[in-house]
Amino acid sequence: MFVLKIGGDKNINIAYIAEDLKSILESGQKCIVVHGAHQERDELCDKLGINIKTLQSPSCIESRYTDIEMLEATMMAYTGLVNTNIVSTFREKGINAIGLSGVDGGLIIAKHKDKVLSIENGKTKVIRDNLTGKITAINIALLELLLENGYVPVVSIPAISESGQVLNVDNDAVVTMIAKGLGINKIISLFSESGFLKDIDDKESVIKEISVADLEKYMDMAKGRMKQKVISAVDAIHSNIEEVYWGDGRIEKPISSALSGGGTIIKKYNV
Amino acid sequence: MFVLKIGGDKNINIAYIAEDLKSILESGQKCIVVHGAHQERDELCDKLGINIKTLQSPSCIESRYTDIEMLEATMMAYTGLVNTNIVSTFREKGINAIGLSGVDGGLIIAKHKDKVLSIENGKTKVIRDNLTGKITAINIALLELLLENGYVPVVSIPAISESGQVLNVDNDAVVTMIAKGLGINKIISLFSESGFLKDIDDKESVIKEISVADLEKYMDMAKGRMKQKVISAVDAIHSNIEEVYWGDGRIEKPISSALSGGGTIIKKYNV
Numbered sequence: 001m002f003v004l005k006i007g008g009d010k011n012i013n014i015a016y017i018a019e020d021l022k023s024i025l026e027s028g029q030k031c032i033v034v035h036g037a038h039q040e041r042d043e044l045c046d047k048l049g050i051n052i053k054t055l056q057s058p059s060c061i062e063s064r065y066t067d068i069e070m071l072e073a074t075m076m077a078y079t080g081l082v083n084t085n086i087v088s089t090f091r092e093k094g095i096n097a098i099g100l101s102g103v104d105g106g107l108i109i110a111k112h113k114d115k116v117l118s119i120e121n122g123k124t125k126v127i128r129d130n131l132t133g134k135i136t137a138i139n140i141a142l143l144e145l146l147l148e149n150g151y152v153p154v155v156s157i158p159a160i161s162e163s164g165q166v167l168n169v170d171n172d173a174v175v176t177m178i179a180k181g182l183g184i185n186k187i188i189s190l191f192s193e194s195g196f197l198k199d200i201d202d203k204e205s206v207i208k209e210i211s212v213a214d215l216e217k218y219m220d221m222a223k224g225r226m227k228q229k230v231i232s233a234v235d236a237i238h239s240n241i242e243e244v245y246w247g248d249g250r251i252e253k254p255i256s257s258a259l260s261g262g263g264t265i266i267k268k269y270n271v
Numbered sequence: 272m273f274v275l276k277i278g279g280d281k282n283i284n285i286a287y288i289a290e291d292l293k294s295i296l297e298s299g300q301k302c303i304v305v306h307g308a309h310q311e312r313d314e315l316c317d318k319l320g321i322n323i324k325t326l327q328s329p330s331c332i333e334s335r336y337t338d339i340e341m342l343e344a345t346m347m348a349y350t351g352l353v354n355t356n357i358v359s360t361f362r363e364k365g366i367n368a369i370g371l372s373g374v375d376g377g378l379i380i381a382k383h384k385d386k387v388l389s390i391e392n393g394k395t396k397v398i399r400d401n402l403t404g405k406i407t408a409i410n411i412a413l414l415e416l417l418l419e420n421g422y423v424p425v426v427s428i429p430a431i432s433e434s435g436q437v438l439n440v441d442n443d444a445v446v447t448m449i450a451k452g453l454g455i456n457k458i459i460s461l462f463s464e465s466g467f468l469k470d471i472d473d474k475e476s477v478i479k480e481i482s483v484a485d486l487e488k489y490m491d492m493a494k495g496r497m498k499q500k501v502i503s504a505v506d507a508i509h510s511n512i513e514e515v516y517w518g519d520g521r522i523e524k525p526i527s528s529a530l531s532g533g534g535t536i537i538k539k540y541n542v
Contacts, residue, residue, distance in 0.1 A: 044347075047319055072352055076315075080351020081343055084429070084437060087374050092435025098376035098413075103358050105369035105422055142369075142422075149416055151376055158355070164363025166355060 001030045003179045004255065005172070006086070007191035008036025012249035014086055017190065018093035020255045021152075025095065030147055032182070033090075033097075033154045034175045037082035044077050045070065055118040055127060061228060065118075066131045066168040071158065074168055075101075078156040087154050098151045100142075102159035103166060108174060109137040110159035110167045133159055133167035135174065140181040172232030176239050185242040188258050189229070190249030195263030196226070210266045212237050233266050242268045272301040274450045275526065276443070277357070278462035279307025283520035285357055288461065289364035291524045292423075296366065301418055303453070304368075304425045305446045306357055312348035319344065326389040326398060332499060334387075337402040337439040342429065345439055346372075349427040358425050369422045371413075373430035374437060379445060380408040381430035381438045404430055404438035406445065411452040443503030447510050456513040459529050460500070461520030466534030467497070481537045483508050504537050513539045 004021070006012060025031065045052050050073055053065035064070060079101040090097035102108025110133030115126050146153050155178070159169040179187055195206035196218070210218060215234055222230045233244045244266040247258025257263070275292070277283060296302065316323050321344055324336035335341060350372040361368035373379025381404030389396050417424050426449070430440040450458055466477035467489070481489060486505050493501045504515045515537040518529025528534070 075355045076347035076351035078351070079355055080347035080349070084346045084350055084372060084374050088431055088435050088437045091374070091377060091431060096376065099372065099374065101355060101370065103355050103362070103370065105367065106362060145416070145420055151413075160359055160362060164359050166359045 002186040004033045005175045005189040006035040008038035009192040010039045014089045018090045020253045037078040041077035071131050083156045099154045105142045107139045108159035138181040176236045188245045194248045273457040275304045276446045276460040277306040279309035280463040281310045285360045289361045291526045308349040308353035315348050342402045354427045370425045376413045378410045379430035381440050409452040447507045459516045465519045
């Protein structure tokens with residue numbers, strides 16, 4: 001069993017992923033899918049005139065400021081548009097997919113972050129009205145029920161609090177928490193790069209394998225969204241995930257390619 | 272067991288419905304919810320500059336023309352925004368709700384309508400690119416699996432074809448097909464009127480009970496969306512549904528009120 005993370009770039013090819021996944025599932029494997037949709041969400045915000053505000057944490061991690069308008073755009077783009085499109089493409093290719101947001105059946109439970117620190121013009125500001133949360137639990141019984149009955153869960157944010165408040169949460173944390181909860185030790189993450197690039201301007205500079213010892217030093221090398229991916233990989237490895245595969249979601253057979261070393265492999269134990 | 276249909280008007284009070292439903296479920300009843308979202312969808316279309324085009328069938332039934340833009344707006348408003356908001360409000364009130372579109376797990380299977388007839392300026396036109404379908408099957412096993420495990424399914428359009436194409440379908444047909452498939456003989460439909468009005472301008476003119484024999488003659492009396500409701504009630508009764516309750520979704524205890532005759536009751540058999 002593995003968790004498949006599909007990035008939120010529009011040039012990721014969902015049909016290629018579906019075809020590859022179909023053959024892998026036919027060999028008796030099971031899988032849970034978690035997907036992003038940041039590009040569709042940002043485009044929707046643009047069309048709706050919603051101001052996209054980025055927060056920068058003291059540790060230089062960027063995140064989206066989430067007010068009610070941004071949260072609704074997240075529901076519409078992630079749960080409504082992209083989740084439905086992925087599930088329908090999967091079903092078209094013969095995968096018995098079922099879409100779920102973190103709200104459905106209390107799948108992803110989060111605690112509201114009362115305050116978030118953000119660096120603005122060199123000053124630390126306290127943001128209190130940010131509708132984001134930290135994941136505290138996953139409804140593993142629901143995922144197991146669906147898996148046992150032959151469904152492939154396709155999961156998207158948002159999450160929900162114990163008291164019923166819808167909250168934005170970090171997608172990579174969803175992946176790690178689901179893997180932990182189900183005792184899965186393999187994560188495959190597909191995005192729109194060939195892997196982790198030593199030089200972001202050189203598409204050929206893919207680092208084939210990263211040892212856990214070295215992973216944290218790559219933090220400085222990582223730029224933009226890649227930085228968040230490195231942090232997530234560190235988190236995943238610290239959460240007893242043994243193998244994280246980063247691969248190119250734009251090519252044919254993207255999962256098989258990532259598994260056979262076409263991208264970057266991060267392993268907890270050296271072979 | 273009953274099917275609860277929640278209309279798509281924004282002034283329907285979801286919190287009132289949730290509170291009432293919670294007590295009804297505590298008495299040991301089970302329920303499947305189907306909801307609309309036409310007002311949110313039309314508002315989203317307005318904001319996104321999507322042209323809303325109405326088709327009029329030769330039998331004077333109005334429907335929305337559904338091209339890919341309208342279908343995406345349907346996914347965003349129904350599956351993304353309104354479904355998530357209903358599920359989160361239900362969970363807030365202690366109902367173990369799970370949201371599903373017709374695409375999820377192949378819940379609502381439809382056949383694409385190759386052509387639709389539309390009357391425009393007195394002339395009959397053939398519309399071929401309309402992304403709508405006729406429901407052919409419901410995944411009853413999925414609904415039963417969720418019900419047996421303590422979940423309350425909250426269902427929205429769109430549907431999906433056998434070959435994986437997302438399709439718009441009539442929401443009332445979803446209600447009837449689910450009721451038929453589960454052998455349910457009671458439908459409660461909440462909207463933003465006190466019931467079926469004899470005179471649409473007189474809010475006090477609610478018809479308390481309609482016999483099946485009389486139902487079809489009310490077709491001429493019904494205006495706008497109410498016409499579709501009457502057709503749906505006729506369809507439901509012809510599909511072996513024994514009781515259809517129309518009630519006001521804006522008031523406290525709306526389900527209990529509808530069941531105790533606060534709105535309009537349509538019964539297959541006279542008592």
